[in-house]
Amino acid sequence: MFNNNIKKKKFLFFSIIYIFLISFEYSFIRPASTSIFIHNFKSESLPYAWIAMIPLNFFVIYGYNYFLPKIGSFRLFFLLSLMTIFVNTTSVFYNGRFVFFQFIWKEIYILLMLKQIWSLIHSSIDFKNAKYIYGILFATGGIGGLLGGVVPGFFASNLGSSRLFFVTLPIYSLLILIYFKAYYYSNIFEKKENFDKNIKGYFFTLKNSKYLIFLLLIVLFMQMSVTLIDYQFNFFLEKNILNVDLRTEYIGKLTCIIHSITIFLQLIGSFLIIRFLGLRKIHLIIPLSLLGNLILLLFKPTFFIISYLFVYIKSMDFSIFNISKEMLYLPVKIDEKFRAKAIIDVFSYRTAKGLSSICLLFVGFFNMNFLIFYFLLMISIIWILSLRFLFKEHNLLGYSIL
Template identity: 25%
Template sequence: MTNSIKNNSRNCDGKYFAIRRLGLRTAFLFINFLLIIMALYHLKPASRSLFIESLGADRLPHVWIGTGLTMMLFIPFYNRMVVRISRFRVVLGTCLAISGLLVIFRLLLITPTQAVSAGFYIFVDILGVVLVEQFWSLTNSIYSTDEGQRWYGMVGTGGLVGGVLGGVVSAFIIRQTALQTPDLLLVAGGIILTIFALTWVMDRFGLYCEVDRPEPDPRPAKNGWRVLGKSRYLFLIAAILLLAQLASPLIDYQFLKTVEEAYPEREARTAFLSMFFSLMGTVSIGVNLGLTPLFHRKLGAIAGLLVQPLMMSLCAFGFLVHPVLFWGGASKISDRGLSYSINRASKELLYIPVDPVLIYQAKAWIDMFGYRMFKVFGSFVILIFTQWLPFAISVQGLSSFTIGICALWIGLIAVIRTDYRLARKEEFA
């Protein structure tokens, strides 16, 4: 492994052995992931609020298309860089680069322009993907499969807690101090520098020593769609996941449009978005700890998959009948809050009976390209039916599309139920 952390770390011998216990390593990673999501939940409300102020919520589909296309160009370049440079050095360099760029954006926002606000929105979405991907890339390299099954739940909970704390802290900063929305960039930059320091300390103590395993082939994402075409089961999984991405921009657009109308003043809007993201994280934690284990133990993974589309369709109907902030927020929580909790755990259970090589190939394509393609498609749906056609529909009318997508989504879950049972039987045959 020419680019492994093992060959770059100086502390993977017998030194500091006592501090490398799995529980302590997990505690460090819990804090690391908490800080990553906490930083993002300072930047997300700021980027949304600044964009709405400069361009208005009607322009959101344009920036989502820009984000998707930028990501599809950036990710292959990023993956090539990771192949040539050790993951550890890439993480440290990324933290320094992001902190520096946040300072630059803060200076540019002294006199904000539409281009700066749009660029900052795209930058926040990209850095969110990069920081989370880097974290799990490092984490996956230092745990064996058995260790991961025991400890990943705790590590992932750090992200959920970070979302709650990030929202609460950013709302407190806006409401109770003299700092304003653009100043959240500097707060987030400080948190990311703390991540840099923590990552460096963890390496010094040998907590990033890799488990010996073959390096994955970096090419599967290019041909992952072919794997989906050869396996009906994987194709159904991909269709279910991608339908969720198709519906997500419709719900996000409705939510942010109602936020724009309810909170025309920037600082009040930022504070509301911060507290809303905190609430969404709290819901995710509650569902993760209470509802998810109950559903999986009593009803199984398929029942867990049904929760999100059922709740999304119910909330979409509520918004269709009464397009107010309550139903816009409820739709957003039913989308992202459940996606990060019961839906994520349920979809991972679908992958277990599948050959690991096929899983890697399929997930690489879905995560790197499929998600972004379908979010771009969803953004085009918004533009076509609300702005480009002569018979444009209202914002609340988009709920009809959401309900239709959820109906198809539920139908595919009913179809995959039989395939899942067959895959489980073959796994234990």
């Protein structure tokens, strides 16, 4: 907790600006990257890209945990920002095969950049204030995503999808300064960074913590569900919209809808939902509502319904799930908030895509698309059962989930 109220306000101000800019930039990059990827490699190649993400993910997280105690979180953020600028800017000029790598990298860098600021936030805000502040911070990201999505959603045909990658250069140049300011006013700067240098130990941190294991599992279940629905959406998108720039615009418009819903859920979720329902019921509502939407898809598998399901799962992921998940990190140690969180929020997020891709390759090989529904059904049921153990371990750490 901050000793100085002015310092706390400054930290929150720069954190809000940071989250806004991150979401604003990504709303340009994601539609363009997805559209160009499908144009060059077809939607059937998505599982291969997601599987290729697993070794890159492992390499990035290992490198992150290796360099974090050596150079500190700010210098590491600076290097990651330079690499992201290089990859996205290069994609403007080489948007053929290079986009395969850019498509994978965009899935990793967005989580790394968000993890950086959220690690500072978890270390600087107490549980009492988190219930209110987290919703505001997530809503700020939603506003950034909504405003950023307007350009690809309505002007991609005029600008050209590949030119949207240019936005990374000015945004991330500014982000370096913003992150330094947030870091300077955080509790991490005040207490000095003191990270465990045993890199191997942190890859086995999860093994020694049942709580972190179950937290990892619910992240895996959510992201596997997102990936399977994402694939179905892109499959329908490729068949229904043939032009690459019109495809970018359609994704951009859905992105605006997603962020509009997300903003509403984040602002309401941070105060009313968490206060009146509690974390236990919120975490149960997510897989239960997924089950209900799967039944709708079973009876009406159309492009409109799959677009609705895509909007639903993305909105839920960006809002209610993320807010309630971030609050589950409050009981863990500061070191774990940086390093174990990196494993859970980055490695497991994208590893989930790889695991889902194995299911998708199986489905594609036997040409049995209907199996995706049963995979999602099975994930939802196991997810609900796992929550019981998560709640139990959370209470043992001294925090009661209502």
